Amino acid sequence: MEIFLLILTLIMVIGSIIAIETRNLLSSVISVGVVGFCLSIVFLMLGAPDIAITQVVVEILILVILIRATITTDNTSIEKHKDTFAVVTSLIFFGLFLIFAFLAVQEIHQFGDPLMRVSQKYLADGAKETGATNIVTSVLLDYRAYDTIGEATVLFTSIVGAFVILRRRGRKQRKEKDVEKVGILDDEDIKKDFGGF
Amino acid sequence: MNRDIDKEIHNEAHGMTSIVKTVARFLMGIIFIFGAYIILYGHLTPGGGFAGGIILACGYILLTMSFGKEIGLRKLTDNWASILDNTGALLFLVIGLLGFTAGSFFLNFLGKGNIFDLFSAGTIPLNNIAIGIKVLASVFAVFIALSIFGRVVSDYVEDEEV
Structure with a gap:
């Protein structure tokens, strides 16, 4: 039980790192989805089926919306150069966070208490x-x-x-016959040739 | 269903392929029944208004993505989505205000009933239904706003560049 939880947590950590580091937006989105689904299994194993249901459903929704958003954009990869100052600063703050987290964890109650x-x-x-x-x-x-x-x-x-x-x-200007009419669709717009998805 | 709409559903130009449409037609009813079950039995089993509302919204999103936005927006237009959103929020607030008739804000003023019954727990199922309506409408509205509004804007920009 505990080992299975640890394996799931490890998969979540690896998924998060891949989501940050990969250049392709679609694989980044899918890695975020892996993290979310593993999190829902963790909730289920810790005895919180309510939150597990909500997590699964919201994760599916977010995946659908994000995949649609990434597929429709032409630029699906990121060309970035690593800024050394940013890396050094974030490493320093991460070290500070680890020190204070170590101090805080010693005061915390037992797991499940x-x-x-x-x-x-x-x-x-x-x-x-x-x-x-x-x-x-x-x-x-x-x-x-x-x-x-x-x-x-x-x-x-x-x-x-x-x-x-x-x-x-x-909403008030919607009735004007205008080429750049954008926003709430009415029946005329739907009949026009917007094409499918 | 008359023949025009039937022909329009099978039109390959709108939405995805007919494999997706056939599977979506099988799954749609099951998804809607499951969402309604999660909302209505929220006070007895795991789940509740939020999860059930998102499941119902996912059903509408499946409809919109597989059959194309014409069919999807015919079932639930974005005007109706915003109206339902407001209705759900106001219903929740009204149930809370009705608690003043018995004493305080959000007091569970209805009878509790027998435990494990469907009609029990006073105002909790009503609150679940209100939140379910609200979440269904607002999540579908977000999907419309993010996909269709943006799509139309980008189509317009492409036309302008040509």
């Missing part, structure tokens, strides 16, 4: 108080629903931002 007593109450009384047998859902949508509405607001704001930035023309 609960830190807070609040979670004990959720586990003991969650099913009785909320009626939901999925404790994660009862925490998300009953005990901590106020936090969840914050997450929903973040998602909503990001969608609004994406629509505002990626649509070129405003």
Whole structure:
């Protein structure tokens, strides 16, 4: 069990290094996908099927969107030259991070040891108080629903931002007959010869 | 399904090859049923509104990518996606505000019911459905915005250069 977890973690580390170092964008995206799927197996083995489901689904979505984005661009490889100053600086900061991480890890609790007593109450009384047998859902949508509405607001704001930035023309000017009409598609646009994907 | 739409679906010019279309047609219903199951049983089994909503959005993305954007946008236009996005967010907020009728914000004011029943746990399944609608619409909207909007812009730029 522990050995299998270590092997998965090693695959994730190798995948991350390949994703950073490779010149081809498509293989970089696929390496990121390998890291994500290994992470979902790790979640499943640590007893968090909720997060494992979410991780798998989001990973598939991100892979689809990123592969579409990389295939459509003509320039799929990166020509870069290594900046020595940047490499030296990042190595120094990585060394500092390792020192402080070593100091911090010595103070941390045992793996799987609960830190807070609040979670004990959720586990003991969650099913009785909320009626939901999925404790994660009862925490998300009953005990901590106020936090969840914050997450929903973040998602909503990001969608609004994406629509505002990626649509070129405003909604009011959409009705003008214009060649460079871009943005929300209506029926006329769909009938026109945009071609398939 | 009338014959015009049937002919348009089998049109090779739109979307991917007919192998992909045949497989996608088999998988589509299963994906949608699985997403609805994950949302509706979110308070009993692993999953919930967020994961189920993304599964439903993946179904729509599969439809859009395999059959082409004409068919995909006919099923769920981006106007409807933004309307559904707002509806889901407002539904979630309204359920939270209705908690004030019994005392406080986001109070679980409905009856708890029997444990392990589908209709139990008060407002939690309703919240799951609201979040599912919201995530479905917003993730599909992001896909449209990133792929189709950008595609149309790049087509326009290519035309201009020629």
